[in-house]
Amino acid sequence: MNFTNILKPLFALRLKEISLYDKKAEELQANVFWQLIQKASHTEWGDKYKYATIRSYQEFQERVPLQTYDDIKPFVERMRHGEKDVLWPSTVKWYAKSSGTTNDKSKFIPVSKDILQDTHYAGGRDCVSLYLASNPNSQLFDGKGLILGGSHSPNYNLPKSLVGDLSAILIENINPLANLIRTPSKEIALMSDFETKMKCIAESTLHTNITNISGVPSWMLAVLKEVLANAGEETVEQVWPNLEVFFHGGVCFTPYLEQYKQLIQKDNMHYMETYNASEGFFGCQNDLSDPAMLLMIDYGVFYEFIPFEELEKENPEIIPLTAVEVDKNYAMVISTSGGLWRYLIGDTVRFTQKSPYKFIITGRTKHFINAFGEELIVDNAEKGLAKACQTTGALIRDYSAAPVFMDAQAKCRHQWLIEFEKEPASLPEFAKLLDQTLQTINSDYEAKRSKNITLQPLEIIVARKDLFHDWLKEKGKLGGQHKIPRLSNTREYLEQMLEMNK
Numbered sequence: 001m002n003f004t005n006i007l008k009p010l011f012a013l014r015l016k017e018i019s020l021y022d023k024k025a026e027e028l029q030a031n032v033f034w035q036l037i038q039k040a041s042h043t044e045w046g047d048k049y050k051y052a053t054i055r056s057y058q059e060f061q062e063r064v065p066l067q068t069y070d071d072i073k074p075f076v077e078r079m080r081h082g083e084k085d086v087l088w089p090s091t092v093k094w095y096a097k098s099s100g101t102t103n104d105k106s107k108f109i110p111v112s113k114d115i116l117q118d119t120h121y122a123g124g125r126d127c128v129s130l131y132l133a134s135n136p137n138s139q140l141f142d143g144k145g146l147i148l149g150g151s152h153s154p155n156y157n158l159p160k161s162l163v164g165d166l167s168a169i170l171i172e173n174i175n176p177l178a179n180l181i182r183t184p185s186k187e188i189a190l191m192s193d194f195e196t197k198m199k200c201i202a203e204s205t206l207h208t209n210i211t212n213i214s215g216v217p218s219w220m221l222a223v224l225k226e227v228l229a230n231a232g233e234e235t236v237e238q239v240w241p242n243l244e245v246f247f248h249g250g251v252c253f254t255p256y257l258e259q260y261k262q263l264i265q266k267d268n269m270h271y272m273e274t275y276n277a278s279e280g281f282f283g284c285q286n287d288l289s290d291p292a293m294l295l296m297i298d299y300g301v302f303y304e305f306i307p308f309e310e311l312e313k314e315n316p317e318i319i320p321l322t323a324v325e326v327d328k329n330y331a332m333v334i335s336t337s338g339g340l341w342r343y344l345i346g347d348t349v350r351f352t353q354k355s356p357y358k359f360i361i362t363g364r365t366k367h368f369i370n371a372f373g374e375e376l377i378v379d380n381a382e383k384g385l386a387k388a389c390q391t392t393g394a395l396i397r398d399y400s401a402a403p404v405f406m407d408a409q410a411k412c413r414h415q416w417l418i419e420f421e422k423e424p425a426s427l428p429e430f431a432k433l434l435d436q437t438l439q440t441i442n443s444d445y446e447a448k449r450s451k452n453i454t455l456q457p458l459e460i461i462v463a464r465k466d467l468f469h470d471w472l473k474e475k476g477k478l479g480g481q482h483k484i485p486r487l488s489n490t491r492e493y494l495e496q497m498l499e500m501n502k
Helices: 003-021 025-039 044-048 057-063 069-080 113-134 166-173 176-181 194-204 217-231 254-263 378-392 427-441 443-452 467-474 492-500
Strands: 094-099 106-111 144-147 152-154 162-164 210-215 245-248 270-277 280-284 293-295 301-307 329-336 343-354 357-364 395-404 413-422 459-462
Touching: 003 025, 003 113, 003 293, 025 057, 025 301, 025 329, 069 106, 094 166, 106 113, 106 166, 113 166, 113 245, 113 270, 113 280, 152 166, 162 166, 194 217, 210 217, 217 245, 217 254, 254 378, 254 395, 270 293, 280 329, 357 378, 378 395, 378 427, 395 467, 395 492, 413 467, 413 492, 427 443, 427 459, 467 492
Parallel strands: 094 162, 144 210, 210 245, 245 270, 413 459
Antiparallel strands: 094 106, 152 162, 270 280, 280 293, 293 357, 301 329, 329 343, 343 357, 395 413
């Protein structure tokens, strides 16, 4: 029996609603805005900013200031101790743990029942809907999906309250019927030790009909290699012949694509990017030939944006979705059914079109290098590395970069620490290609590199095998949604890594 054909009509119904994104974006976002305002009007936050008397988006802008995690942390801490109706109605029992701020090792993002259903699970549903629409011959539900999750732990020992990776919270609360089409078991999926989990996944799924995999590319790559080692095979399709799609997110996929192509060599393998963060589910590809993602505008998320050049200003310009321009970088600001209000999430995006709204993630508001006015963002770095790899045949496993402000010869440059899966025949040639590509795609970087006056040619240091893995392990950040800081305006992370590279 072809279960995929039986279930397809259920997902097809949603496509009619998504088709409204093209012409009714403003109306859909307005509906989300008023639903959020109305529902939160009797919370402590709603009382503070008089949500009950807000009559326009402009009033919301004027009353509610831009928020960072440090701003909302006191409210979140009270919520974690059991207080209700603080940022969102009722008691919020789940908290997604993500990478920290300058002042804290971790952030704890509230995951209300509302955002769990109207945003996170809705995003998963829509990814499947859009994928099935793009692949009419799919047999997605005739096998199982391998979902790579993190782990969770009790939250201050409050009954049924959890803190951990978002993926673990999603697995813990998933509809029991979904367990019929997913693997591994919940006991394995929620293991806290990633290396043990990886081995258990490889053993338990060896003889399972896996049709789809979901997770962060870097961690899934490690799992697939463990599966192949366990099976004694060279390619993944020798173990899972019906694997057809990888739903991925969390980090840019570009540095990993060639490695996946080596491990999964079947011609009809698909890769679908999603933007599912601790704070909400924001987008996924609706056309697998287009790397841009469709912005999901009828979930429990209201969007605003800050032009990248305004970020460092004390009172930056903040605009609604309808005011964005194509091909400009913006920092994303969200208000959600999880109780985040005008929250600066930390990601930067660039819209590729507006009907419907489609975008790519270009980096992080704090992960860039602008030590000398070069404004180098992660999107530049990924494109530069992709070009250098394509030309030289090199493969990159992980990397991080930071500025050298002044060396013994009073020279300034960028220093790149790169762990290669396959080293280029000539490292100087690789460095030259990377540098030239960065100049081609970033005029500010090109200007600072002009005649080697401000910036000297970039330097590449080859990282030893498993350096980045060991750095994350030392910090207790293996697995889940943890990721390597790609670019940094300071040398804090790079110096730690270099010390371990000796």
